[in-house]
Amino acid sequence: xxxxxxxxxxxxxxxxxxxxxxxxxxxxxxxxxxxxxxxxxxxxxxxxxxxxxxxxxxxxxxxxxxxxxxxxxxxxxxxxxxxxxxxxxxxxxxxxxxxxxxxxxxxxxxxxxxxxxxxxxxxxxxxxxxxxxxxxxxxxxxxxxxxx
Numbered sequence: 001x002x003x004x005x006x007x008x009x010x011x012x013x014x015x016x017x018x019x020x021x022x023x024x025x026x027x028x029x030x031x032x033x034x035x036x037x038x039x040x041x042x043x044x045x046x047x048x049x050x051x052x053x054x055x056x057x058x059x060x061x062x063x064x065x066x067x068x069x070x071x072x073x074x075x076x077x078x079x080x081x082x083x084x085x086x087x088x089x090x091x092x093x094x095x096x097x098x099x100x101x102x103x104x105x106x107x108x109x110x111x112x113x114x115x116x117x118x119x120x121x122x123x124x125x126x127x128x129x130x131x132x133x134x135x136x137x138x139x140x141x142x143x144x145x146x147x148x
Contacts, residue, residue: 098136115139 043049100106103122110117116131128142 098131 100120101122104120104127105122106118107121108119114133116133118129118131120127120129124145126144128140129138130140131137132139
């Protein structure tokens with residue numbers, strides 16, 4: 001029972017407390033009514049709103065320009081591979097066909113950019129041929145006697 005006694009004291013109100021509460025309530029209502037009677041501020045006239053609207057419009061214009069450039073780029077073929085630069089070996093117009101002299105056979109081969117290097121041998125002669133892969137002509141030949 002002793003636990004219930006303080007609860008009753010807290011819940012019981014004296015007439016002075018009720019009058020004070022009513023006074024506070026009317027003062028608060030006056031403040032709220034004064035705020036409600038003021039003219040509301042238009043959010044569209046605020047500086048932050050105008051800056052955000054400007055940023056949205058600017059970004060929209062940039063997106064439209066970027067899409068336009070993509071369409072123009074695809075139409076003009078800007079995405080295709082460029083022509084080979086000078087000095088770079090071009091692909092041969094037709095396949096190269098070569099044959100060895102009778103009695104020769106290939107011992108080894110090597111490649112360099114645009115070149116084929118062949119080491120060939122016959123019964124009596126060694127030869128190194130350097131061939132241009134663009135047009136098939138022999139750039140250089142080195143002859144030596146075959147070892148016995």
